[in-house]
Amino acid sequence: MVSFKKILVYLTIFLVLVVASQFSSAESFQEKIPLKVNFLDVGQGDAILINYQDQYQILVDGGISSKKVLSELNKVMPKQDRLIEVVIATHYDKDHVGGLRGVFENYKVGVFLDNDQFKETEAVTVISDIISDKKIKKHSIKENSKIEIGSDLRLDFFNPDGEDWSANDNSVVFRMDFGINSFLFTGDAGFKTEKDMIKDGHNLDVDWLKVAHHGSKNSSDNEFLKKVSPEKAIISVGENSYGHPAEELLERIKKTGAESLTTLERGTIKVSCWKDKECFVN
Numbered sequence: 001m002v003s004f005k006k007i008l009v010y011l012t013i014f015l016v017l018v019v020a021s022q023f024s025s026a027e028s029f030q031e032k033i034p035l036k037v038n039f040l041d042v043g044q045g046d047a048i049l050i051n052y053q054d055q056y057q058i059l060v061d062g063g064i065s066s067k068k069v070l071s072e073l074n075k076v077m078p079k080q081d082r083l084i085e086v087v088i089a090t091h092y093d094k095d096h097v098g099g100l101r102g103v104f105e106n107y108k109v110g111v112f113l114d115n116d117q118f119k120e121t122e123a124v125t126v127i128s129d130i131i132s133d134k135k136i137k138k139h140s141i142k143e144n145s146k147i148e149i150g151s152d153l154r155l156d157f158f159n160p161d162g163e164d165w166s167a168n169d170n171s172v173v174f175r176m177d178f179g180i181n182s183f184l185f186t187g188d189a190g191f192k193t194e195k196d197m198i199k200d201g202h203n204l205d206v207d208w209l210k211v212a213h214h215g216s217k218n219s220s221d222n223e224f225l226k227k228v229s230p231e232k233a234i235i236s237v238g239e240n241s242y243g244h245p246a247e248e249l250l251e252r253i254k255k256t257g258a259e260s261l262t263t264l265e266r267g268t269i270k271v272s273c274w275k276d277k278e279c280f281v282n
């Protein structure tokens, strides 16, 4: 099996976690497998699998149902690989954590990261029971946390700690850099979060934007979109009664020159990235 020199997760400057075991030797395999970012079609909800070198996976949210997320994961996880190194819950709404029960029951999970805004609901209580039963490591993401994987994949977390904010506005938000390519993952963050991240001077300028809140009109305002200046805007959305994606939001995206892609129209959106070439949709 191929191996990495080291895989370290830095959650804060002070807290360093080793999430995966120490691997020996390194260089030879690096350019053989692209980074794969899979925006899974889980209906109305979010679930994104980032797959590094077919060795190291980060799952961002688990959609609304175990059945849906497991069936999609089955299609994109490397065969025989039953370990997801990092699972992130951007926030505790059901369309983001409803399927995590099935994930925890069917895969080993290296570490579970949340926004420290645990919300007592039936779905969430089940998850927290499984986390303690299976003794899964759990940490809360703070603004300026970072994760570095190998020498070339990096996640920087921007979500502000708005204690009395809504669950959506407290979503975990992060940018991911891989060679010349960059992504911004926004959970269901709204205008308040966007303004705060701009005020804090975070580098929001990326090529690929995971559009917040399934294309709600209450996220992704013009100022924010101008800062992000995406080339592609991915909207994770299913049949719904909220009017997602909102026509006015699609117009705002269009004005930036970005192309919008929705999981509702395309099903799972698979993006592949080489370090020195622009990512592309498979």
Ligand SMILES: [Zn+2]
Residues within 6 Å of the ligand: 045, 046, 093, 095, 096, 188, 213, 214
């Ligand atoms: Zn949502």
